[in-house]
Amino acid sequence: MDEDATTCSFGLIPSGKPAKKIHHLVKAPENTPGSIRKRESWDADELAVVYTTPERLPSGKFCEATTVIFRTRGCVWWWKSGCTFCGYFNDVRDDVTLENLLSQWEEAKQKTNNFEGSEVIKIYTSGTFFEDRENPPEWQEIILRETHQMGLRLIVEARAEMCTPEKIAWVAERHPGCVVAIGLEALDDEVLKFHCNKGFSTKQWHRAINTLRENNLEVKTYLLFKPPFMSEGDALHHSIEWISKVAPLSDEVSVNPMNIQNNTIVERLFRNSEYRPPWLWSLVEMIRQVHPVPGRLIVHPTAAGRIRGAHNCGECDKNVAAAIERYSVSNDIIEFEGLSCDCEKVWRTEIDLDTSIPIPLGVGLDRRISDEERLMSP
Numbered sequence: 001m002d003e004d005a006t007t008c009s010f011g012l013i014p015s016g017k018p019a020k021k022i023h024h025l026v027k028a029p030e031n032t033p034g035s036i037r038k039r040e041s042w043d044a045d046e047l048a049v050v051y052t053t054p055e056r057l058p059s060g061k062f063c064e065a066t067t068v069i070f071r072t073r074g075c076v077w078w079w080k081s082g083c084t085f086c087g088y089f090n091d092v093r094d095d096v097t098l099e100n101l102l103s104q105w106e107e108a109k110q111k112t113n114n115f116e117g118s119e120v121i122k123i124y125t126s127g128t129f130f131e132d133r134e135n136p137p138e139w140q141e142i143i144l145r146e147t148h149q150m151g152l153r154l155i156v157e158a159r160a161e162m163c164t165p166e167k168i169a170w171v172a173e174r175h176p177g178c179v180v181a182i183g184l185e186a187l188d189d190e191v192l193k194f195h196c197n198k199g200f201s202t203k204q205w206h207r208a209i210n211t212l213r214e215n216n217l218e219v220k221t222y223l224l225f226k227p228p229f230m231s232e233g234d235a236l237h238h239s240i241e242w243i244s245k246v247a248p249l250s251d252e253v254s255v256n257p258m259n260i261q262n263n264t265i266v267e268r269l270f271r272n273s274e275y276r277p278p279w280l281w282s283l284v285e286m287i288r289q290v291h292p293v294p295g296r297l298i299v300h301p302t303a304a305g306r307i308r309g310a311h312n313c314g315e316c317d318k319n320v321a322a323a324i325e326r327y328s329v330s331n332d333i334i335e336f337e338g339l340s341c342d343c344e345k346v347w348r349t350e351i352d353l354d355t356s357i358p359i360p361l362g363v364g365l366d367r368r369i370s371d372e373e374r375l376m377s378p
């Protein structure tokens with residue numbers, strides 16, 4: 001028999017050769033000539049981006065925050081496997097050096113006149129800030145010490161299992177009281193494993209936040225709204241439950257509604273019409289049900305109103321997304337007063353059906369797809 005007739009084109013079914021894992025398939029686009037060209041097109045001495053946003057301190061005071069996104073070697077977990085929704089690997093490269101990172105830090109200071117006017121600084125590295133295999137410890141030390149000397153409230157990101165007692169004590173010594181944000185995504189081990197491929201457990205997250213507390217560091221927890229393989233109705237109900245359990249253990253909870261990033265498993269599902277990003281109405285409903293939250297609740301829908309981000313019918317998206325953004329700064333439920341649109345009924349029906357009919361992926365249809373796109377989708 002012809003070999004082609006007995007083999008799977010994706011290589012998932014073995015045919016004498018070793019079988020491939022799903023994440024190898026998802027990583028394949030990383031090594032196409034186009035991806036390599038894009039990866040090598042940037043100058044590693046230059047930052048990805050630096051910008052300022054309005055912010056609210058734990059005291060309730062309003063201020064300005066600077067976000068600095070570095071070009072780095074990326075996340076250790078991605079090197080091994082990777083989360084199903086994370087496309088950060090598209091913008092990282094494994095040849096970034098200490099000199100490159102120092103030059104990016106100088107650029108951030110120079111562009112912002114040493115963060116003039118900001119009281120908060122968010123340092124994002126597409127991975128764990130204080131992981132030595134990702135970022136040289138000399139560079140970590142400079143950022144920790146300088147931001148502390150400048151009196152800035154520092155927020156860095158980390159994976160739970162990287163928050164070891166030794167490393168956290170080291171961080172706390174160099175920048176006492178800084179905030180460590182952990183992408184927990186879901187307070188459910190099944191969702192972490194099978195929906196997110198997160199690579200750590202809720203137990204490891206509990207251990208990490210205990211370590212942070214013991215060192216007087218602040219805890220920020222990210223949750224993911226609507227992981228893949230989950231209906232809109234389930235996403236809404238799980239998120240409400242997770243926020244109510246996670247908030248008392250965190251100083252801040254930040255809910256990230258799914259947005260479709262390039263070359264991820266979620267993008268494959270999305271292209272196949274097997275996943276739709278959340279409704280903005282679901283986020284409003286989630287906030288209404290959990291408010292008031294101990295500490296602070298931030299909901300930041302990236303690409304809100306676009307087909308790859310949380311969206312509604314197209315008519316009301318701008319107003320609803322703006323109200324959610326305002327709530328994240330004011331933490332005042334009044335932001336949602338008077339918001340309404342005809343599409344709310346469609347959303348409500350979807351939630352009701354998702355929670356009453358046993359359809360694991362939900363009943364939702366594309367909200368805004370054109371006839372042309374519908375014909376082109378596989």
Ligand code: SF4
Pocket residue numbers: 075076077078082083086087088126127159183198
């Ligand atoms: S989401 Fe975070 S932990 Fe997961 S692959 Fe991306 S950077 Fe790594």
Ligand SMILES: [Zn+2]
Pocket residue numbers: 312313314315316317341342343344
């Ligand atoms: Zn609408």
